[in-house]
Amino acid sequence: MxxxxxxxxxxxxxxxxxxxxxxxxxxxxxxxxxxxxxxxxxxxxxxxxxxxxxxxxxxxxxxxxxxxxxxxxxxxxxxxxxxxxxxxxxxxxxxxxxxxxxxxxxxxxxxxxxxxxxxxxxxxxxxxxxxxxxxxxxxxxxxxxxxxxxxxxxxxxxxxxxxxxxxVVIEFLDPADGEGAMFPTGNVVDTLQSPDFGTLSATLINAGIPTIFVKAQDLGLTGTELQDDVNSDGELLAKLERLRAIGAVKMGLIDDVSEAATRQHTPKIAWVAAPADYTASSGKTVLATDIDVLVRAMSMGKLHHAMMGTASVAIATAAAVEGTLVNTAAGGSKRDKVCFGHPSGTLTVGATAELKDGKWTATKAVMSRSxxxxxxxxxxxxxxxx
Structure with a gap:
């Protein structure tokens, strides 16, 4: 029954x-x-x-x-x-x-x-x-x-x-993830080593959701990818998952890369690039002049069709801290909001971050959804x- x-x-x-x-x-x-x-x-x-x-x-x-x-x-x-x-x-x-x-x-x-x-x-x-x-x-x-x-x-x-x-306006108060400091290593930029990618730079942040940001060019990507470009490439998906596991260990979320298989939802892995024109999945043209930065993010082993809300908080918070890969790709200036391009179009999210006693903290992130x-x-x- x-x-x-x-x-x-x-x-x-x-x-x-x-x-x-x-x-x-x-x-x-x-x-x-x-x-x-x-x-x-x-x-x-x-x-x-x-x-x-x-x-x-x-x-x-x-x-x-x-x-x-x-x-x-x-x-x-x-x-x-x-x-x-x-x-x-x-x-x-x-x-x-x-x-x-x-x-x-x-x-x-x-x-x-x-x-x-x-x-x-x-x-x-x-x-x-x-x-x-x-x-x-x-x-x-x-x-x-x-x-x-x-x-x-x-x-x-x-x-x-x-x-x-x-x-519907959503406010995320003190959005640094509950598992530790906003930057778990104490650095706004770290290095990750992978047999597949060699040594590359990464921003590891706990805000909204634990997220690993890397540069698109370090992955051989552009930041304008759509779902089929990534999800049909089994070799790339496997490499991204290994890189996510390496970053998760660096963030202290897991003790060994083998544990990443049982923790697929977090951390997220995303890549960023400076603005460029591209055609969104709907056929809409997104102009470089309309956005501050390009971001693509993986969810449960696949490229997300748009952008996860929690990852949007991570993007905006990282963009608010000078020196992060997101902030640098967005032009490097101090900002309290960011408009980023994702596979389906664009999204603007606001965030504030401040340095207290030598540690970065996020006070609030705001976005509109429905x-x-x-x-x-x-x-x-x-x-x-x-």
């Missing part, structure tokens, strides 16, 4: 995921452990050796193989606890090590609809205070309201999303899977 569980399928930014209220999950799945992971993997349709997730709600990409669990917050001055799981497509694994910045845009709307937010205004902006449980950070979502309902449609356009929607409910009801899961 199958078990029906209340669920909502939502788009947040350039990602999609299945949202649950913790109290709606089967009792054995309300705590961390194998039953919960097995249940959520079955919902998404993983592991799937065919890579399509046909027997679940996943769509065969890292951007859509995601789950979210919300509950009333036990933290003072917070409305809701937000737990995010990145579900591997072809492996029996959920990575709980990081946040999803894109789906954060949908957390506020879901929390309001589920009655998890008190004193919701009838009209105007509802400020939802989110505790990001994966990394232990505060995020503020500013959700538009009208006639007591969340406004989901509008004219805000987001490259990587086909249709316009209502703008979110929309796609379907709400129950998801059916075979009862013997958890």
């Amino acid at each position: 199958q078990t029906p569980i209340p669920a909502t399928y939502m788009r947040g930014g350039t990602s999609k995921g299945v949202f649950f209220k913790l109290s709606d999950l089967p009792a054995v799945c309300q705590v961390a452990g194998t039953p919960r992971d097995n249940f959520l993997m079955r919902v998404i349709g993983s592991p799937d050796p065919y890579g399509k997730q046909i027997d679940g709600l996943g769509n065969g990409s890292s951007s859509t193989s995601k789950v979210v669990i919300l509950s009333p917050s036990d933290k003072p001055n917070h409305d809701v606890n937000y737990l995010f799981g990145q579900v591997a497509i072809d492996k029996p694994m959920i990575d709980w090590s990081g946040n999803c910045g894109n789906l954060t845009a949908a957390v506020g709307a879901f929390a309001i609809a589920q009655g998890l937010v008190a004193n919701v205004p009838t009209d105007g902006i509802c400020t939802v205070r989110i505790w990001q449980a994966n990394i232990g950070k505060t995020i503020i979502a500013h959700v538009p309201m009208a006639n007591g309902e969340v406004v989901e449609t509008g004219d805000f356009e987001l490259d990587g999303v086909t249709f316009p929607a209502a703008e 979110a929309r409910r796609i379907m709400q009801g129950v998801v059916f899961v075979p009862s013997d899977c958890f």
